[in-house]
Amino acid sequence: MDYLHHVRRGIDYIEARLDSEIDLADVARHAGISQWHFQRIFKALTNETLKTYVRSRRFANALDKLAHTDERILEIALASGFESQAAFTRAFKKAFGVAPAGYRKSHQRIPFLRKVRFDEDYLTHLHGGVSLEPEVTVHPGRVLVGMRTRFFSVDSEKNNFATKLPALWAGFMPRIAEIEGGVASIGYGVIQQTPAHTDELEYLAAIEVRADAAVPDGMVRFELPSARYARFCHRGHLAQLDQTVNYIYSSWLARSGLRHTFGPDIEVYGESYRHESDESEVYYAIPVAE
CATH class of the missing domain: 1.10.10.60 (Homeodomain-like)
Structure with missing residues (x-):
């Protein structure tokens, strides 16, 4: 059947x-x-x-x-x-x-439930590509320095994230050495709404730095406040990350008893991240409250 x-x-x-x-x-x-x-x-x-x-x-x-x-x-x-x-x-x-x-x-x-896309890729992802239950913990505040762009996600008719975000990282990665005062070899992708609260979003590709770190030309400083986050592990190629995000918003958040605080979402690229690899792991975290 x-x-x-x-x-x-x-x-x-x-x-x-x-x-x-x-x-x-x-x-x-x-x-x-x-x-x-x-x-x-x-x-x-x-x-x-x-x-x-x-x-x-x-x-x-x-x-x-x-x-x-x-x-x-x-x-x-x-x-x-x-x-x-x-x-x-x-x-x-x-x-x-x-x-x-x-x-x-x-x-x-409010980012909330989208219609679930029941296709073979999504079902395969649910059964191995994402941690179905997250680690919920308080992340301390940190200072980031990086490069920023605006984009439209897959939820928008103007969807252009597949071109905007890879281009941003391609421009940022060669310039990381210019940033003095980096505190860890972890990359962050920070996603938040624009001030106008349209369907356009802001994305920051960044690394964590000391509080007194200088900001190179063409980059920005971003203070990520301490917050409670639900952190999911995404396993597999980065191209499927949207399936993890879809699960979080279309399934988990609706039954979790928690709510999104409207703060920024975070992608965390640590030692387990492998560029263009199906063996890669990335963490995706959303800020939550009771």
Whole structure:
């Protein structure tokens, strides 16, 4: 039996009904297998329950409406499966640290659940290419020096990260020797939203330095504050790193009980990183809070 095909059908059924009641038995029926089998297969493939996934996708749909439409919050709440605006507001604030109305006014874009891409590469990655549960720890503050660019990620119609980021690292690596006061042979990729909070992002390729280190021409200084991070290990070629990020945001974050703080994400390139190698390891960390 092609289980992947059945799961895809179930996912498509959910995606078409995010604004209405979704019965798990109907999802399984549309997928062509029993509810028990579908839920068990789904949990094995994604490391989360089908009920959690449906709730998270409807939350993501609500986020999109708050950001891009003028639809009333009450209507959004009811379409998301909540019995009242008050219940929706409580759940929203618990998950994201801000009320729906405040989120709409702030123009702060919450990174959250994308539709899971159930293809062979993604499933293979889940079963060996990423640590499904992260190490959650407090990272001390540090000072970085490096080179910066702006880019659009795979979530944007203007996606250009595949050209912008490799070009940035190619320009930065030969210049690392110019940086005095480096404290470790570890590279950092720092990803954060631009001040305008559009879908354009900023990326910093950098190394850690002493606090009094000079900044070479054409580079910038960046102070990374102390924060609690959930750190995942990405195993394999760097070209598949987006699959790890997709898992973090589309699966783990939704069921973790934690929320993204809107601080910068971090890529950590240590001794286990191998350029252009399937044997490479890179760490990807997101800042989290209760």
